[in-house]
């Protein structure tokens with residue numbers, strides 16, 4: 065259940081296969097792929113052809129994070145290209161219920177993402193429908209930013225509501241996780257920890273994943 069999910073945003077894209085092999089050696093079971101459109105966020109990244117190439121070189125669970133304003137038409141394209149799970153931002157989904165069901169009907173797990181400025185109460189009506197919840201701990205668009213501490217309060221609130229409702233969905237966090245704040249992040253209630261710069265800009269990404277998994281397991285053992 066507790067997973068460190070390397071984000072390829074900070075990987076060397078000219079050697080993507082080798083970069084992925086490194087985090088596999090470190091024991092990662094999932095890989096985070098950021099899809100940006102230059103509208104919802106001020107940056108552009110990859111589309112289905114790149115995901116398809118990644119799919120060919122790894123069996124890791126592909127966790128696709130959509131940062132695009134009009135997600136629905138792209139859901140089938142990314143599932144066909146190899147996405148195992150897709151998360152969409154609440155802020156761009158006026159028909160969030162429909163979009164989550166669309167992802168599920170295509171055969172992928174459906175996640176809902178909240179920006180740092182979006183209140184967690186926006187999730188109330190999709191608890192029980194979303195397969196997982198992703199709390200952004202930075203403003204989306206770029207790797208290597210600093211975690212916004214207040215977002216951990218949101219994680220705690222979601223974890224409390226999850227317990228109260230008797231649900232089991234994973235809580236994911238994305239942005240600014242380092243070796244120094246990882247323990248606090250896990251103790252707040254996070255199950256899936258995305259890490260880009262901390263993993264891929266380290267001298268030894270495999271060893272960094274091993275170390276992050278160790279810290280996460282230890283912190284999980286002591287969390288309330």
Ligand code: DX5
Pocket residue numbers: 071072073074096098129202203204205206207208209238239240241258259260261262
């Ligand atoms: C940011 C992306 C993140 C990014 C995180 O918009 O959604 O997935 O890769 O990178 P770090 O871990 O470097 O903050």
Ligand code: ZN
Pocket residue numbers: 071096097098129238258
């Ligand atoms: Zn992301």
